[in-house]
Amino acid sequence: MRLFSIFGDPVSHSRSPLMHNTVFKSLGIDACYTRTHLTEGSQLRDVFFAKALSGANVTVPHKEAAYAQCDEVRGIAKIIKAVNTIVLEDGKLIGYNTDADGFMSAIQSFGEIKTALILGAGGTARALSIALSRGEITPTILNRSRGRLEYFECEGFECFEWDDFTAKPYDIIINTTSAGLNDTELPIPRPLLLELLSQAKGAIDVIYGKETPFLREIKVSALPYKDGSDMLLAQGVLANHLFLNGEYPIEAIELPMKRSFDL
């Protein structure tokens, strides 16, 4: 039996086991996908081998640690420097990032977007900023602290921390912070958020499966919005395709994985 897992802290909320196990069952594949609660990101590689995994997903806050521990990194993950999918290939850990393509697929329904304000500066913000700029959408990054902004500055993106930011119109506001995941916080101070929403065409919270304070404010503003479910599905399909070495077409994976959202 092939074993897979998701590494994160927290990880109990993750829908990935249900999504991937539904696909394995539907395709008749002898495989099992579990959760691994990992507090120390630096131990990811050792735990991967100790559990004899064939592949893994990585979630908050270990994507950058995963990047550092892979033997080889492929595709857009090389630029993002954050890995959310690992596949064991000839005894080596190969890292990928499926968040970027998953997100771009999820925002198609918003129509034409030219500018985006990304709240947060972690691994997900990196993935989204690169994907957006490749899709000819200009990303601006706003984070509560300076530390993680250097990566985005090197990529040539406009970056701000709360103290040096003045609101202006952005087509879409995207929350990539973990505010609201395990607490009741907004990703930015409320007056600033309300001002930004009043000038935007839409908003997305990449957190899924719960109504975050950010999502609640968007609903009140009556803007078009999405939570992270569509992105979760799209990145999961791409990850599963990698786990199964491309043996099954995307459509064969997407159908049962989508069904798992109704379970």
Ligand code: NDP
């Ligand atoms: P990281 O830990 O890499 O980054 C978190 C970011 O959030 C940092 O910029 C941090 O700021 C900021 N932050 C954390 N708490 C707060 C707060 N209370 N207020 C304001 N800012 C805060 O996380 P990831 O980028 O890996 O993931 C972020 C979120 O995206 C998670 O909730 C995750 O579940 C979700 N996600 C969803 C996906 C989907 O498919 N729907 C895919 C990937 C991620 P600082 O730098 O100051 O610490």
